[in-house]
Amino acid sequence: MLRVLWNEMKKIWTWKMLGLLFIVNLILFFLVIEFEIEYFPNGRPELDSYRIGMEMIEKYGIEMDEEDIADFKQVYEAQVTEADRYLQARSEFVEVGWDTYEKYRAYDPFEHPEERKEELDFQLMHEEQVDLFWELQERERLIEFHDWKEVGLESIIADSPEPQKTRYVELLENRMFQLYPEVAIRNFDRFIEGVAATILISVLLVVSPIYLQDRNRRLLDLQYTTEKGRALYRTKVLAGTLSSFWVVTGLLAVYFVIYAQNKTSPYFDVPIHMFIGKEYWYDPTFFQYIVLCTIGIYVLSFVFVFLAMGFSTIMPNYVALIGIQIPLVIWMIGDGFNRLLTGMIDLWTAKWMVPTVYIVFVIVSVGVMVYLSKREKKRDISM
Template sequence: MNLFLQELRKIWRPGVLAALVALGAVYYYIRPAFYIEYFNNGSQEQADFTLALDWVERYGPTIEQPEREEIGRRLAEEEARFADYAEGNTEMASRGITDFDSFEAFNDISYISDAAYQAAKERGDLALEDHVLYSGETNYFTILELRRFLEAWDGEGLPDPEEGSFGKTRRLDELCRERVRAMREDRIGRSVLPPHVEFSTSTYVRYLAVWCVVSAILLLSPTLVRDRLHRMRPAQWASRRGRRILSVQFMAALVSGLLLTLLNIAIYMVPFVSTGVLAFWRCPLHAVLRSYPWFDWTYGQYLLALAGLVLALSLGASGLTAALSQYSGNYVAMLLKAIPLIVLLTVLGVLVTTFAFYFGNYVTRFLAFPGGEILCAALLLAIGLASCVLACRAQRRREL
């Protein structure tokens, strides 16, 4: 145990940790922070999120028939409010706009950002549609999201499962069709979970996976190289533990990779959870950008599965790094191994975690069967662990 703790102290050096903290902070503000700051990116997503939070508190994770009728009455009330606004707006009345439908028919609306609206407002060159949509005087986006949700609940607005192509092969195509049928007929289309929450989750976890892999490689790369530079190997071999010390070092490396990944997940999840997404923990998933999940998990189960995927990727990277670092005689040689490993594993992390567990996942589409992302993460983990085991066996057979 003392030897194991000593190896952990060699890995968790203050200088290395300080560098990781600095790099992690820079990386967060360059990439993941954007998806927290613009989690509800625009008035439409904000309206969707606000409605969903209210529904999950009042109705639970799914909307049933009586609740659907209540939401239908809410839509009628919101449309009546919009009609009252249109009636009192001289410019809209002069153009024959009397309600929500006539407003949409009159305008070929192209949405602008809230910042662009404020800039146009200061210049005094707002179009009528921009003023109505973004002034805060109307409930346009609330009506839009209410209609979208009711269409999804009724099975409308979804592709016809008997038409078009959904997958890369006939088998994948049929599996996608089954999911579309389920969304039309079952509870999946009745989930209150906003679609953009699933998209933001996938994107945020993708960047988290990249950082977990990179930070594990950076933490573990110098350890065994430092031993070789200080000629520690002969002294270790001459000790009571002998060549078995390497197995303890690999165990310390894997435990360090695990602890670092858990720490990264905990830190990076704090701002994400602060958006309020945990309110949708029990909500079933549905389609994102016309890509469908191939399982019946809830959003909470999806988050746990993504965390497991990131852990597998990071542990696999930790094992490979520890196994390769023992063959580096100096820090330059270590970098020549670490840089290609970082590039390769970050690309793999992006491919595996982007829309993980959806038919639109890159690996699933390439392999043409669901679960390709799980297979890749499991293979990387197996390769990392096997590399450590083989390195220990080779060490014991080496001559002094």
């Protein structure tokens, strides 16, 4: 009966709860999410990495063939020439012997530090923040990755254990190298972990009291002797699940809208194996990866919601209800999301591990609720 469901929803969504949910989200937003939005890209060279990445996508699409790489190198050379000119135009640089970019680059502050050169370097890069020189640095990094891509991969293959080795061989054979700047995806990883933590806490906040509340208020005697009777338990499962769904969806919507401010959409079609840094078992595009993470958040949230409802059924009071969930939530936020969400297809996690963990979680949490729901039908209600 829909009215009963609606009544139970009303009991979950009180003004107090809405207010608390709002404030908690506000705080969590500023604590773990905001940084990834406001400081993206975070200083230099991230800014330049990001820009060059955009340039690469625009010019070369989501893959770079030999022609593209040659073009990239040409752009680099042109910039070097420009840098030469820049240095020559400024007497203070010429004075220290930096009249070409090459000479400037040759300076090693660890081997032979020189105070004046330190000063100038600092001035150029940090005070004046001349774009040209930052970009050159980043292009060099990318070119190096390119030049060493085969050798690098081969040496990794030599040192790798199975089954990673097979995957690396696969990558090499299909020429799936890491060439693109990884700023966007790393930022997303950190962002989504913050969002996952926020959503998890939000959803548990709303759903946890669901059974304990009426038990505390001695309403079971009346509720279970009505026509609806103990079937109310299952209605509450539905109410809790629906409420969670709205919380997760609503918050995801809000935070993704905020994420759009980072303007990373040009990167969406790039397959994630192209990004420098991590290797993966599969080859989704950045966008598909985002979708994967989103699904992960839904599944993990629901697992925790079911567990929370289970605890709500058996814990004797609110303090115990909160207390028992704390180690689980802390683990999830500190470690779990890293392994199960952004590390879902990480090459260095066993391929079977993450899906297995997910399946076990789902089975356990659903199983718990099925068991408790059956138990509720039969058990004596003395309180």
